[in-house]
Amino acid sequence: MSTQSNSGISRRTFLKAAGGVTLASTVGLPKPTRAQETGRLATLIDLSLCDGCPERDTPACIVACRAKNIETVPEPVDPIPKLLPRGKIEDWSKKKDVTDRLTPYTYLYIQKADVEYNGKQKTLHIPRRCMHCDNPACATICPFTANHKDTTGAVVINKNLCFGGAKCRTVCPWDIPQRQSGIGIYLHILPTLAGNGVMFKCDLCLDLIVEGRNPVCVDACPRQALLIGPREDIYAEARRRTESMNGFIYGDTENGGTSTLYVSPVPFDLINAAIDTGPGKPHFNPVVRSMAKTDAMGTAVLLAPIAGLVAGVAAAAGSLKKSSKEEGPHE
Amino acid sequence: MSDRILYDKGLVKRHSTIVLIEHWAIAISGLLLVLTGIFQLPIAQRYYITEVPGLTWSGDFIFSLNIHYAASVVFIAACLFHVFYHALLGHKAMLPKKGDIRQSIQVIKSFLGKAEEPPFHKYLPEQRLAYAGMVMIIAGLIISGLVKTYKNIFAPDLSLGILLWATWVHNLLFILFVLAFFAHMAAIVIKPNRPMVRSIFTGNIRLDYARHRHPLWIAELEPPPALPEQTQPETPSREPAGEEEPLQDVSLPEPPDTEEEPAEPAPESEEEHPEPPVKNIGEPDTNHKP
Ligand code: HEM
Ligand code: SF4
Numbered sequence: 001m002s003t004q005s006n007s008g009i010s011r012r013t014f015l016k017a018a019g020g021v022t023l024a025s026t027v028g029l030p031k032p033t034r035a036q037e038t039g040r041l042a043t044l045i046d047l048s049l050c051d052g053c054p055e056r057d058t059p060a061c062i063v064a065c066r067a068k069n070i071e072t073v074p075e076p077v078d079p080i081p082k083l084l085p086r087g088k089i090e091d092w093s094k095k096k097d098v099t100d101r102l103t104p105y106t107y108l109y110i111q112k113a114d115v116e117y118n119g120k121q122k123t124l125h126i127p128r129r130c131m132h133c134d135n136p137a138c139a140t141i142c143p144f145t146a147n148h149k150d151t152t153g154a155v156v157i158n159k160n161l162c163f164g165g166a167k168c169r170t171v172c173p174w175d176i177p178q179r180q181s182g183i184g185i186y187l188h189i190l191p192t193l194a195g196n197g198v199m200f201k202c203d204l205c206l207d208l209i210v211e212g213r214n215p216v217c218v219d220a221c222p223r224q225a226l227l228i229g230p231r232e233d234i235y236a237e238a239r240r241r242t243e244s245m246n247g248f249i250y251g252d253t254e255n256g257g258t259s260t261l262y263v264s265p266v267p268f269d270l271i272n273a274a275i276d277t278g279p280g281k282p283h284f285n286p287v288v289r290s291m292a293k294t295d296a297m298g299t300a301v302l303l304a305p306i307a308g309l310v311a312g313v314a315a316a317a318g319s320l321k322k323s324s325k326e327e328g329p330h331e
Numbered sequence: 332m333s334d335r336i337l338y339d340k341g342l343v344k345r346h347s348t349i350v351l352i353e354h355w356a357i358a359i360s361g362l363l364l365v366l367t368g369i370f371q372l373p374i375a376q377r378y379y380i381t382e383v384p385g386l387t388w389s390g391d392f393i394f395s396l397n398i399h400y401a402a403s404v405v406f407i408a409a410c411l412f413h414v415f416y417h418a419l420l421g422h423k424a425m426l427p428k429k430g431d432i433r434q435s436i437q438v439i440k441s442f443l444g445k446a447e448e449p450p451f452h453k454y455l456p457e458q459r460l461a462y463a464g465m466v467m468i469i470a471g472l473i474i475s476g477l478v479k480t481y482k483n484i485f486a487p488d489l490s491l492g493i494l495l496w497a498t499w500v501h502n503l504l505f506i507l508f509v510l511a512f513f514a515h516m517a518a519i520v521i522k523p524n525r526p527m528v529r530s531i532f533t534g535n536i537r538l539d540y541a542r543h544r545h546p547l548w549i550a551e552l553e554p555p556p557a558l559p560e561q562t563q564p565e566t567p568s569r570e571p572a573g574e575e576e577p578l579q580d581v582s583l584p585e586p587p588d589t590e591e592e593p594a595e596p597a598p599e600s601e602e603e604h605p606e607p608p609v610k611n612i613g614e615p616d617t618n619h620k621p
C-alpha cells in the first residue's frame with residue numbers, strides 16, 4: 001500500500017479537475033492520520049461536465065472499464081446447464097458488445113436525458129454504475145459472503161465464491177449486479193439445482209485504489225467529470241459544486257448513503273423521467289434502505305444474550321432462595 | 332432439582348415446568364430458524380415455495396430476515412437462560428460422564444438386540460453425548476449469527492476474513508443442526524425410548540418404567556433406607572385409575588400421545604414399596620411391555 005495514497009489520489013484528481021485553484025484549500029491539506037492507509041473513499045460524478053464523449057464511438061470511461069474487466073470474465077461452458085425446476089439462464093457471452101445497459105461485460109454505461117429545466121433545453125450524459133452503498137444489502141446479506149464491502153467503500157463480488165443466485169440484484173435498489181450463467185463454482189456442485197452463474201458489477205477498481213491509484217474510468221475521462229478522493233472531501237466538494245451551480249445531489253442519502261455522488265444542474269426527478277429505465281438500466285428515484293426495516297429486530301438479537309443471561313441468573317437465584325426456605329421446616 | 336417420585340400417581344417428575352418451557356422455546360424457535368434460514372438462500376422463488384399458501388413471504392428477503400431475527404431473539408435468550416440457570420443450580424444430569432462413549436455403543440447394540448442394556452441415570456449416555464454435541468453446534472450458530480447480525484446493522488465493512496468464517500461456520504452448522512434434529516426425532520421413535528416422550532409434554536414419566544430403566548436416577552430420588560414410617564402410601568385415593576394428570580403443572584396440556592401408554596391402572600406393586608432403592612432391573616414386572 002502506498003504511503004501517500006490518499007492525498008495522492010485526491011490532489012491529483014482535484015487539481016486535474018478544477019485547475020487547482022479553489023480546491024487546493026479543501027483537499028490539499030494532507031491529513032496525516034489517513035496518510036498511512038487508503039481510508040474511506042467516495043466518488044463524484046459531475047453531470048455538468050460529462051458530455052458523453054461526442055467525438056468517440058464509445059465514451060472513454062466505458063472503453064477503459066471494459067478494457068480492464070472484460071477479459072476477467074471466464075468463457076461459459078457450452079451448453080449452459082438447464083435449471084430445475086425453473087429459472088432463466090442469462091447468457092451475455094455472445095452479446096459482449098452491448099454498451100447501452102449494464103451487463104456482465106459492461107459495468108459502466110452512459111444514460112442520455114433530454115430535459116427542459118427553467119425554460120432551458122438541456123441534454124445530460126450520465127455515467128451509471130454501482131453506487132458502492134454505505135450499507136449495501138447486496139453484500140451484507142449474500143449467503144456466502146461472496147460480495148463484500150471493503151474499508152475503502154468499494155463493494156466487490158468475488159467471482160470464485162459467487163453462485164449467481166442473484167439475491168444481490170434482488171435487494172439492490174438499482175438492479176446493478178448482472179448475471180452470466182454457465183461459469184463459476186455452481187458448475188462443480190449441483191448446476192441444475194442450485195446457483196446460476198456469477199454476478200458482475202463495478203468493483204471501483206479495488207486493485208488500483210488500494211495502491212493509491214485511480215479507477216481507470218476516472219483517469220480515462222477527458223473532461224474530469226469523474227473524481228475520487230477521501231470521503232469527507234468528496235462530500236464537501238459535491239456540496240460546494242451543487243451550491244455554486246444551484247444544482248442537486250443524488251447518492252448522499254439514497255439507500256442510506258453511498259460512495260457515489262451525482263452532482264447535477266437539473267433535478268433528478270426530471271432526469272429520471274427522461275432516461276430509459278428497466279433491467280440493467282438504473283433509475284434516479286428516491287431510495288430508502290430496505291434493510292432499515294430489520295435494524296430494530298436485529299438490535300434485539302444482539303441484546304438477547306444479555307436478556308437470557310439475566311433471566312437465567314435471576315431464575316436460579318429465585319429457585320435457590322425458595323429451596324432454602326422450604327428446606328428448613330420440612331427437613 | 333425438581334425431580335421427585337410421585338408415588339400416589341405412579342409417576343416420576345422428570346422435567347420441571349421451566350425445563351419444558353426452555354425445551355419448547357428452543358424447539359419452536361429453532362425450527363423457525365431452520366425454515367427462515369433456508370429462505371435466506373435465493374431458492375423460494377425458484378422452487379415454487381412462494382406459491383405455497385402461507386409461505387408467499389418466503390421470497391421476501393427482508394421479511395424472512397425479520398422472522399429469522401425474531402426467532403433468534405427467543406432462541407438465543409432461551410439458550411443462555413438454559414446455560415446460566417442450570418449451571419448456577421449445579422444441574423449436571425445432561426453433561427457427559429466418563430465412559431459414555433463406550434456405554435453408548437453398548438446401548439446401541441441393545442437396541443439391535445445384541446446386548447443387555449446397562450442401568451441408566453436420568454439420561455442415556457447417548458443423550459448426554461448428543462447434548463454436548465448440540466451445545467457445540469448451537470454455540471457456533473449463535474456466535475456466528477451474532478457476528479452476521481452485527482455486520483448487517485453496524486459494520487458492513489467488517490473484515491472479510493471474519494465474515495467468511497462467520498458465514499461458513501453458520502452455513503455448515505446449520506446442516507449439522509438439521510441432521511441433529513433428525514437424529515433427535517429418530518431417538519424418540521426407538522421403541523425402548525418411547526415411554527420418555529410424554530415427559531417433554533407433561534414433565535412426568537411412569538415410575539415402573541423409570542425403576543426398570545433408570546435405576547441409578549431413581550436411587551437418587553428414593554428416600555434413604557432408614558425410613559420405616561410409611562409417609563407416602565397412606566394416600567388411599569387411588570381409585571381413579573386413568574387419572575394421570577399431574578396436579579402441579581396444570582398449565583401443561585395432556586400429551587396427545589396417549590396411544591403409547593396402555594391406560595393401565597397405576598402399577599400396584601410399585602406403590603407398596605417406597606423402601607430402599609432396589610435395583611429392580613430384573614424384577615419380573617408385568618406392567619411394562621418390553
Ligand atoms: C418439534 C420438535 C421437537 C420434538 C418433538 C422434541 C422432542 C423431545 C423429547 C420427546 C425429548 C425428551 C427426551 C428426554 O426426556 O430425555 C426432548 C429432549 C430434548 N430436546 Fe427436543 N424435540 C424437538 C425439537 C428440539 C430442538 C429443535 C432442539 C434443539 C435446539 C431440541 C433439544 C432437546 C434437548 C437439549 C433435550 C433434552 C432436554 C431436557 O431433558 O432437558 N429439541 N425433545
Ligand atoms: S448500488 Fe446495488 S450493487 Fe452497488 S453497492 Fe448498492 S446495493 Fe450493491
Ligand code: SF4
Pocket residue numbers: 064065066068069107108129201202203204205215216217218
Ligand atoms: S471504477 Fe473501475 S470497474 Fe467501476 S466503472 Fe470505473 S473503471 Fe469500471
